[in-house]
Amino acid sequence: MTPFQDPAGVAVARSAPAPSSGTRVAGLGAHRPDTVIGNEQAAEAAGVEAQWIEQRVGIRTRRFASPTESVVSMAVAAGRAALEESGTPADEVDVVVLATCSMPSPMPSGAASVASGLGCTAAAGFDLNAACSGFNHALAVADALVRVGTARRVLVVASERMSDWVSPNDRDTGPIFADGAAAALVVASDRPGIFPVAWGSDGSRADLILISPDTRRMTMSGRKVFRWATSALMPVVEAACERAAIPVDKVKAFVPHQANLRIIDALSAAIGSPDLVTATDLTVAGNTCAASVPLGLHALRRDGRIHPGDPVLLFGFGAGLTYAAQVILNP
Known part of the structure; x- marks a missing residue:
């Protein structure tokens, strides 16, 4: 051009x-x-135990x-x-x-x-x-x-x-x-390498995750978000696979939003593929919001855990509440 x-x-x-x-x-x-913050430092600021952070969300460093x-x-x-x-x-x-x-x-x-x-x-x-x-x-x-x-x-x-x-x-x-x-x-x-998206939103739950215009600080109702993510979102995953004409259990890798390791584990288990490779970048990178899905994909490729042409399911969800999933072929 x-x-x-x-x-x-x-x-x-x-x-x-x-x-x-x-x-x-x-x-x-x-x-x-480059700046890595361990759980000891994060826990001291938040007034919790370092072990509590890892047990609750699965993060060790961010x-x-x-x-x-x-x-x-x-x-x-x-x-x-x-x-x-x-x-x-x-x-x-x-x-x-x-x-x-x-x-x-x-x-x-x-x-x-x-x-x-x-x-x-x-x-x-x-x-x-x-x-x-x-x-x-x-x-x-x-x-x-x-x-x-x-x-x-x-x-x-x-x-x-x-x-x-x-x-x-x-x-x-x-x-x-x-x-x-x-x-x-x-x-x-010449052939699809990014398949149709399955997406949506639920603005009736917008108050669960927000940044106050007064305080300019984020608040989150973690337990309610956890219940929503683990109980309501699997149909989005299934719809994305249907639109790609790839059975859910034939997906080679799963890259969900890196929000909480328990959410990731629950969704991975629901997919039901014994050989599924799941991104868990959360453990070392924390929750990077919009960047978490592509960072997770990048980590899987960097570590050689997925191969060219593998069908990979990308799945994001969060504030809004918004959600979106699509299958891509690993480049």
Whole structure:
């Protein structure tokens, strides 16, 4: 794609993309902050025992961004890694979608800054906030954009700095949420590598997880969210597999939102595949909200636990309440 530069300095692509019969993930990238917070430190701040944290949610360590790391800078690092893995020049990206709920301000768009930081000179950029299912929502949007011919290449980045929005003294959120970013480049494909999304929302339960406009601090009704996730969400998993025409028990890997190890274990058991590989990045990375699903996928690939072409079920759920799942083929 050769961008056209008009006299006012606005870059646009000369030619329109063509529709595609399918899409695939061409590259993945991740950024994990260097600062590691163990349970002893988190427990002291929250007024609980370190063992209580691991028993309750399964987390042993989490990562916090440094003062110089922002939602945007982490997104740029993850996006650059995804482009490098795919061998794609930044100026060939048509759209950058930033999945986040932790920008410090609602304006300007974080995605526009990410595109600029990467050198995506002719890319549209917009933010998408579906909280912990944000990556799944953004991936579905990217798939649709490429399929209908609005874009050739879409960079989906999920980046969160949740440490800005939780109080270390709050036992329901402080020891749980963390920071990080991951990205996926979505491109056209002759055969489907990203299958139709199954998604929805339940705004009647929006008060279960929220950030108060007065305190700018997050609150969460953990027990109610746990009951909802373990009792109501399996039909979403089944619907995603049906839309991919892949039986649930034939999925090779499961990458759920990294919210709580007991939730992850319950959903994995319900899938019922004895050889299922399940992402448990939560134990070392904490709950990174929208970034948790792609970070979990990246960890499975990094560790060699899944192979090219394996069907992988991605599943996000969280504040809103929102939920979304889709099957992809591991790139």
